Amino acid sequence: MASIIDIKEECALHVRDFEFTYKGSSAPSLKKVTMPIARHSITALIGPSGCGKTTLLRSFNRMHDLYPGNSYGGEIEFEGRNILTPKEDLIQLRTKIGMIFQKPTAFPMSIFDNVAYGMRLQGIKNKTELNDRVEKALKDAAIWKEVSDRLKHDANGLSGGQQQRLCIARAIAVEPEVLLFDEPTSALDPISTQGIEKLVIELKERVSIIIVTHNMQQAARVSDYTGFMYLGELIELGQTEELFVTPKEKLTQEYITGKFG
Amino acid sequence: MTAVQKRIVINKIALTLSTLSALIALAFLFWILGVLVMKGISALNWNIFIFEGAPPGYAESGLKHALVGQAILIGMATAIGVPLGILAGTYLSEYGKNSKLAHTIRDISDIMMSAPSIVIGAFVYAVVVIPMGHFSAWAGAIALGIIMIPVILRTTDDMLQLVPGELREAAFALGAPKYKVILSVVYRGAKAGILTGVLLGIARVGGETAPLLFTSFNDNFFTTDLNAAMPSLTVTIFNYATSPYEDWQQLGWAAAFILSMFILGLNILGRVILFAGKKGK
Amino acid sequence: MIDKIFFNFTRLSALLILVIVAWIFVVLFNHSLEAMNTFGLDFITRDEWAPNLDKFGAYAAILGSIISTTLAMLLAVPIAVGVAIFLSEIAHDKIKGFFGVSVELLAAIPSVIYGMWGLFYFVPIIRDIFGGLGIGLLAAGIVLAIMILPFMAAVTRDAMNTTPDILKESAYALGGTQWDVIKDIIIPYAKAGIIGSLILALGRAIGETMAVTFVMGNVHHVPGSILDPTTSIPVTLANEFTEADSSLYFSSLFGLALTLLIMSFVVIAVAKFYFLRKARRAS
Numbered sequence: 001m002a003s004i005i006d007i008k009e010e011c012a013l014h015v016r017d018f019e020f021t022y023k024g025s026s027a028p029s030l031k032k033v034t035m036p037i038a039r040h041s042i043t044a045l046i047g048p049s050g051c052g053k054t055t056l057l058r059s060f061n062r063m064h065d066l067y068p069g070n071s072y073g074g075e076i077e078f079e080g081r082n083i084l085t086p087k088e089d090l091i092q093l094r095t096k097i098g099m100i101f102q103k104p105t106a107f108p109m110s111i112f113d114n115v116a117y118g119m120r121l122q123g124i125k126n127k128t129e130l131n132d133r134v135e136k137a138l139k140d141a142a143i144w145k146e147v148s149d150r151l152k153h154d155a156n157g158l159s160g161g162q163q164q165r166l167c168i169a170r171a172i173a174v175e176p177e178v179l180l181f182d183e184p185t186s187a188l189d190p191i192s193t194q195g196i197e198k199l200v201i202e203l204k205e206r207v208s209i210i211i212v213t214h215n216m217q218q219a220a221r222v223s224d225y226t227g228f229m230y231l232g233e234l235i236e237l238g239q240t241e242e243l244f245v246t247p248k249e250k251l252t253q254e255y256i257t258g259k260f261g
Numbered sequence: 262m263t264a265v266q267k268r269i270v271i272n273k274i275a276l277t278l279s280t281l282s283a284l285i286a287l288a289f290l291f292w293i294l295g296v297l298v299m300k301g302i303s304a305l306n307w308n309i310f311i312f313e314g315a316p317p318g319y320a321e322s323g324l325k326h327a328l329v330g331q332a333i334l335i336g337m338a339t340a341i342g343v344p345l346g347i348l349a350g351t352y353l354s355e356y357g358k359n360s361k362l363a364h365t366i367r368d369i370s371d372i373m374m375s376a377p378s379i380v381i382g383a384f385v386y387a388v389v390v391i392p393m394g395h396f397s398a399w400a401g402a403i404a405l406g407i408i409m410i411p412v413i414l415r416t417t418d419d420m421l422q423l424v425p426g427e428l429r430e431a432a433f434a435l436g437a438p439k440y441k442v443i444l445s446v447v448y449r450g451a452k453a454g455i456l457t458g459v460l461l462g463i464a465r466v467g468g469e470t471a472p473l474l475f476t477s478f479n480d481n482f483f484t485t486d487l488n489a490a491m492p493s494l495t496v497t498i499f500n501y502a503t504s505p506y507e508d509w510q511q512l513g514w515a516a517a518f519i520l521s522m523f524i525l526g527l528n529i530l531g532r533v534i535l536f537a538g539k540k541g542k
Numbered sequence: 543m544i545d546k547i548f549f550n551f552t553r554l555s556a557l558l559i560l561v562i563v564a565w566i567f568v569v570l571f572n573h574s575l576e577a578m579n580t581f582g583l584d585f586i587t588r589d590e591w592a593p594n595l596d597k598f599g600a601y602a603a604i605l606g607s608i609i610s611t612t613l614a615m616l617l618a619v620p621i622a623v624g625v626a627i628f629l630s631e632i633a634h635d636k637i638k639g640f641f642g643v644s645v646e647l648l649a650a651i652p653s654v655i656y657g658m659w660g661l662f663y664f665v666p667i668i669r670d671i672f673g674g675l676g677i678g679l680l681a682a683g684i685v686l687a688i689m690i691l692p693f694m695a696a697v698t699r700d701a702m703n704t705t706p707d708i709l710k711e712s713a714y715a716l717g718g719t720q721w722d723v724i725k726d727i728i729i730p731y732a733k734a735g736i737i738g739s740l741i742l743a744l745g746r747a748i749g750e751t752m753a754v755t756f757v758m759g760n761v762h763h764v765p766g767s768i769l770d771p772t773t774s775i776p777v778t779l780a781n782e783f784t785e786a787d788s789s790l791y792f793s794s795l796f797g798l799a800l801t802l803l804i805m806s807f808v809v810i811a812v813a814k815f816y817f818l819r820k821a822r823r824a825s
Binding site for chain 3: 285292293294351352366368379386407411465469521
Binding site: 061063066092094095098099103107108109117122167170171174 | 712713717
């Protein structure tokens with residue numbers, strides 16, 4: 001039986017009996033996952049590869065819908081409704097729940113246009129408003145100083161760490177409620193990684209964050225809550241400190257002490 | 262209408278247009294394929310394989326001359342193009358590698374692959390037909406062989422490069438000389454790929470008409486004389502289809518059908534071999 | 543010893559391709575010298591092509607080549623890009639596989655068959671709609687467009703498919719629609735590859751002989767409209783090479799062949815060495 005902490009604070013998302021099955025697969029990849037996500041805090045998802053942590057993360061913004069044939073079960077509650085219903089407006093949902101990927105994904109356009117992209121999609125055309133919000137987003141993503149004099153340059157000229165911060169700026173520019181991070185530092189060097197981690201912690205003042213990481217130290221450094229997943233199930237969700245120091249489940253203990261994975 | 266709604270509408274319109282263009286393209290292509298199959302099958306009969314060409318109006322006329330001529334031309338072109346293409350591809354992959362010369366050869370052969378085939382015909386006319394004084398199967402085969410070389414060269418180069426370096430090293434470690442490593446290890450590893458390249462090369466030249474128009478020319482009668490003009494399916498299609506005689510046009514459709522099936526068959530076979538080769542690994 | 547012989551065999555075969563290409567240029571050049579010396583620049587600027595008077599001006603043929611390929615490109619490019627978008631982004635997996643392979647196989651069908659179909663099935667339609675003969679620039683442009691379409695769509699799709707999934711997903715994650723992702727991400731990302739593919743198809747279209755020879759007519763006049771029969775370089779070569787009866791006539795045909803080779807060589811080289819190389823470097 002899983003050991004799931006009861007979160008007292010307000011929740012941004014609530015996963016209940018969630019199941020996910022990939023196209024053509026007979027067994028679900030995620031089984032009966034129930035998990036509260038605390039608001040304005042950082043929840044990390046850890047577990048060996050193939051445990052389903054990225055699959056769960058990509059369910060929050062219905063990314064799986066890009067590939068037909070996948071199916072959801074159970075519910076994920078966000079802003080008082082179940083977002084897994086067919087009538088859910090995915091465009092709206094994705095502007096509320098942003099995502100950062102394993103690798104920097106600078107679009108083939110200028111730095112400015114990258115950050116402005118999401119806002120333009122929402123129909124913001126006013127130059128001053130765009131300028132202001134792009135500047136603010138870049139400042140919030142701690143990259144303004146490095147790029148303020150070359151906003152019109154191609155974003156692909158930036159370093160990997162800079163590009164990843166640019167992607168964060170792009171995601172926060174549309175003022176989402178939740179940000180999903182899918183192993184955001186796996187392609188970065190240690191110094192860039194440090195910068196991103198610092199940024200993630202600062203961001204939780206304004207957004208709720210879920211971060212998938214293959215790096216247990218990273219989970220321990222940045223998160224408030226940690227969920228340990230194994231073979232498609234959430235084994236344990238607890239406050240990060242407790243989970244790493246006094247895990248309630250035997251599997252969790254074996255994993256964090258390096259017995260497998 | 263909000264900006265988002267507008268985007269959704271534009272999205273629907275754009276995707277519908279793309280789908281529509283795909284349907285239009287498909288409709289045209291299946292129209293052509295449909296005509297080819299209907300006309301071709303209705304014109305097929307045993308006489309086609311038994312009789313050679315005859316003047317219009319003769320019941321006993323067929324395509325034997327063109328089928329045999331086509332086979333001879335393709336066979337000779339293969340005999341010219343395949344060894345040269347494979348050897349040249351071997352040089353690029355095993356010796357030249359990233360040298361400037363190797364890259365130049367790759368670039369030039371890439372261009373050759375898309376160069377107008379009728380120009381190759383003109384070239385062969387100048388260097389073979391004029392000195393010989395007449396059209397010949399040799400000239401046609403040389404023209405097709407020249408067109409084939411770059412196709413075989415590039416696939417051989419690509420396929421040999423896919424053979425893992427450890428395999429070569431393992432053979433070298435046993436003391437084998439380089440040519441033996443290539444012949445017995447590298448070629449064996451790339452067997453399926455090279456075979457596919459050869460089949461696609463044959464399919465490519467099998468459908469060529471333009472380079473044959475003034476090299477092997479055409480003949481309405483059966484011949485195996487390599488020093489004389491040689492009939493081919495493609496030129497026969499051209500001559501019969503542009504003739505005013507209905508029975509010749511019928512034969513033209515039959516020839517077109519047989520030729521297309523042959524070429525599609527080679528293409529499909531090539532894919533199957535490559536797919537099976539990949540799966541086997 | 544054997545090692546050395548084998549090496550030299552492979553190297554000679556590889557060098558042979560360079561020799562052949564150079565040889566083609568030299569032979570075509572030498573054989574067209576007589577026409578060049580006789581006519582000079584008039585060869586490409588005058589449209590009087592009169593074998594009985596030994597006067598050869600290739601203007602009409604060159605213009606016919608340019609107009610017919612331009613027409614074919616205008617018709618084929620939008621549809622090919624639409625097909626490529628359909629194949630890479632819209633179609634479900636099964637349709638994608640089936641349709642994708644069909645397109646590739648259709649690209650392998652000999653062009654003589656497209657020409658034959660055009661003559662028997664498309665020319666009558668044009669005749670019914672517009673009157674006149676039916677054969678001419680319009681018929682040639684359309685048949686050429688249909689013939690080049692599968693190849694063009696297949697290579698354009700391949701170029702679009704180089705866009706990393708993660709980049710597309712990032713745009714979806716910001717609330718983009720499929721079309722937003724296509725126009726803002728895929729097309730800009732794969733721009734060099736797409737343009738290169740289209741130009742490569744253009745290079746093939748210029749040199750295409752059989753698809754147009756059936757439906758172009760062979761009249762050495764600058765056409766008054768796209769419904770008029772005219773000629774193009776490959777059409778002239780296909781129709782007249784075996785009929786040439788004077789050395790100046792032959793030389794003029796070789797001059798046409800050389801012109802065609804240079805035109806297609808330049809176009810293909812631009813596609814390969816500028817756009818497609820840039821695309822490969824980017825990905």
